[in-house]
Amino acid sequence: MRADIQRVRDGLGTAGYVADRPIATTVHLALALEKPVLIEGAAGVGKTEIAKALSRWLDAELVRLQCYEGLDLATAAYEWNYQRQLLHIRARGEGGDRSALEEEIFGEAFLLERPLLRAVRAEERVVLLIDEIDRADEEFEAFLLELLSDFQLSIPELGTIPARQRPIVVLTSNGTRELSDALRRRCLYLWIDYPDLDKEIEILERRASGPGGERAMDTVRLVQRLRNERLSKRPGVAETIDFAAALDALGIEGPLTAEIARDALGALLKDPQDLVTMTTERLHELLASSPDAPTD
Amino acid sequence: MTESTRSEPALSVERLAELGARLRAEGVGCALTESTAAVAAATRLDPSDPDDARLGLRSVFCATRAELEIFERCFRSWWDDDPERPPQSTVRAEVPAPHATGERARRADRATPVEPDSVGSEAPRQDVIGAAYSPLDRLARRSFGSIAEEELREFDAWLDRLIVRLSARRSRRLRRGGRRGVVDVRRTLRSAARHDGELIRLARRRRRLDPPRLVVLCDVSGSMERYSRFLLRFLLGCGRAAHIQTFAFSTRLTHLTPWLAATELDPALAELRARGWSSGTRIGECLETFVERHGRRMLGQRTLVLILSDGLDQGEVEPLERSMRRIQRGARKVIWLNPLLESSRYAPEARGMRAALPYVDHFHSGHSLDALRDLPGLLRL
Numbered sequence: 001m002r003a004d005i006q007r008v009r010d011g012l013g014t015a016g017y018v019a020d021r022p023i024a025t026t027v028h029l030a031l032a033l034e035k036p037v038l039i040e041g042a043a044g045v046g047k048t049e050i051a052k053a054l055s056r057w058l059d060a061e062l063v064r065l066q067c068y069e070g071l072d073l074a075t076a077a078y079e080w081n082y083q084r085q086l087l088h089i090r091a092r093g094e095g096g097d098r099s100a101l102e103e104e105i106f107g108e109a110f111l112l113e114r115p116l117l118r119a120v121r122a123e124e125r126v127v128l129l130i131d132e133i134d135r136a137d138e139e140f141e142a143f144l145l146e147l148l149s150d151f152q153l154s155i156p157e158l159g160t161i162p163a164r165q166r167p168i169v170v171l172t173s174n175g176t177r178e179l180s181d182a183l184r185r186r187c188l189y190l191w192i193d194y195p196d197l198d199k200e201i202e203i204l205e206r207r208a209s210g211p212g213g214e215r216a217m218d219t220v221r222l223v224q225r226l227r228n229e230r231l232s233k234r235p236g237v238a239e240t241i242d243f244a245a246a247l248d249a250l251g252i253e254g255p256l257t258a259e260i261a262r263d264a265l266g267a268l269l270k271d272p273q274d275l276v277t278m279t280t281e282r283l284h285e286l287l288a289s290s291p292d293a294p295t296d
Numbered sequence: 297m298t299e300s301t302r303s304e305p306a307l308s309v310e311r312l313a314e315l316g317a318r319l320r321a322e323g324v325g326c327a328l329t330e331s332t333a334a335v336a337a338a339t340r341l342d343p344s345d346p347d348d349a350r351l352g353l354r355s356v357f358c359a360t361r362a363e364l365e366i367f368e369r370c371f372r373s374w375w376d377d378d379p380e381r382p383p384q385s386t387v388r389a390e391v392p393a394p395h396a397t398g399e400r401a402r403r404a405d406r407a408t409p410v411e412p413d414s415v416g417s418e419a420p421r422q423d424v425i426g427a428a429y430s431p432l433d434r435l436a437r438r439s440f441g442s443i444a445e446e447e448l449r450e451f452d453a454w455l456d457r458l459i460v461r462l463s464a465r466r467s468r469r470l471r472r473g474g475r476r477g478v479v480d481v482r483r484t485l486r487s488a489a490r491h492d493g494e495l496i497r498l499a500r501r502r503r504r505l506d507p508p509r510l511v512v513l514c515d516v517s518g519s520m521e522r523y524s525r526f527l528l529r530f531l532l533g534c535g536r537a538a539h540i541q542t543f544a545f546s547t548r549l550t551h552l553t554p555w556l557a558a559t560e561l562d563p564a565l566a567e568l569r570a571r572g573w574s575s576g577t578r579i580g581e582c583l584e585t586f587v588e589r590h591g592r593r594m595l596g597q598r599t600l601v602l603i604l605s606d607g608l609d610q611g612e613v614e615p616l617e618r619s620m621r622r623i624q625r626g627a628r629k630v631i632w633l634n635p636l637l638e639s640s641r642y643a644p645e646a647r648g649m650r651a652a653l654p655y656v657d658h659f660h661s662g663h664s665l666d667a668l669r670d671l672p673g674l675l676r677l
Binding site: 002 | 330341345348351354360488490618622
């Protein structure tokens, strides 16, 4: 393994993120080639966390854009400061050169910064997180293309604003909508799966308040087995952490039993039907099955 | 970044181009941009370490999860093909085709080469232009199940006319709406600047009306096939093709949309028939496959799910109930068309149908042209 990749792995590690080799390799390339990364995977596998860890490790500002249906440029990139524009027009009074006035009020001073413009205009390099891009609509996706390939924003009244420092761009998608080919092709691609047993235990143990030893092992083993059950919402890593914290908050000592797990199960399963399906008996079976049994 | 950029000879441009060509041959799109990025990436990876190269190049060449698997396979054989050998002697038959864009290359494997229907849809439409439409016509009420092969063209022509009428009605509705909407401050101020800051006219904008997304699951087993054909033809004709995801099922689930992009409806269905998929029904398992593979992407609050089936299931009831519950929770509306409803004596007593009904918002027959006419109304959000 190239030393650079190990450095990324260690760096993300110091920021509290357990990066396996595929993740470290892709992040290394994203930094080296200055290309955006598109991260896909089930909910709760730690996609967003990568951007946060990058920002902590590189001590770069995290600029986050949460996508949703109907997200438009005014919320994502920039908006004109209408009050100021209006005041300025009034202050100028009647008469005068109108086209000059128009040029004035559509200058950079009248621009309100939203995340994308912020990422482009920042003096220092930032980490730009475009979270859940699949929730935004196709038009917005098309707008992003310019930013992703040329790292610049076009504002019709003003012209093109190139990035002062190329931001590190991380896009995440939960796959609720098919993304366009054009967008995919501009990014490096990273698929994150649920972590294996060892990695998930490591993640749990890295948490300051997380459990260690046997308890961590039991907790993770149960979660991993639950993921193989027929559930409508499989628990992610975030849920594992919540679940461990819930067990901790309940102040329970000793080994993990089905009854205890059942009490804290709401931290793990977020679907009413799943909670009904996972009876104490079933949890008991899952906990009791041999540790050597294959988990997938 | 200030990283050293040693470039090692082992991953030469030729070698990378060959990997690109192999991937392209497998349907993984490799446009010029990826090849360029691959060359750049290769200089930042350890060329003697197969994992370094594999993981790094994978994130450059692949764009979807499905492509990852193909990449792994291609990479292994490519890597094993003696990297020490001088690149000149590894020239292969699969020379990179210059124009294969990602999208097209990816489609290539879906597009089953079926002969396009020789009977164009234009000709029969011309034949009936002069005919007066009467809703009381016997054709309109004929059950699709009773239509003979020779009559198909006649019915298609009627269907086309029906579609034209229904589409016209829909567009009139969309034109109404008046001058309401939120004020577009940006445009308003622009015009104000031209009038010394006087707000003379408020520019407005209205929310655009997006058509709902539609997921159609059609039972193509035995007796249901004819009904499915007409329903599909009707929906495709309504001009919503871009927003329709179509599936056919009998004992297995098939995603029809990519097929329909490449060929006409009838040849696609004939191909399905030829594969012997018209015998027996396992609704539950098929719906479950749909939920698991496509549910996340296709279901949502703007999605209508339309299921056409007689509900006579040979499979287990449990998966049917489970998947129907998930479909109903994920979708805006669930419409079940059951041609058996045309008989007034029919009561949904089959186990499968009974299990599914609690999760259905609208239960209709859809068995004839007349019955299909109600559909566009139902298909609004």
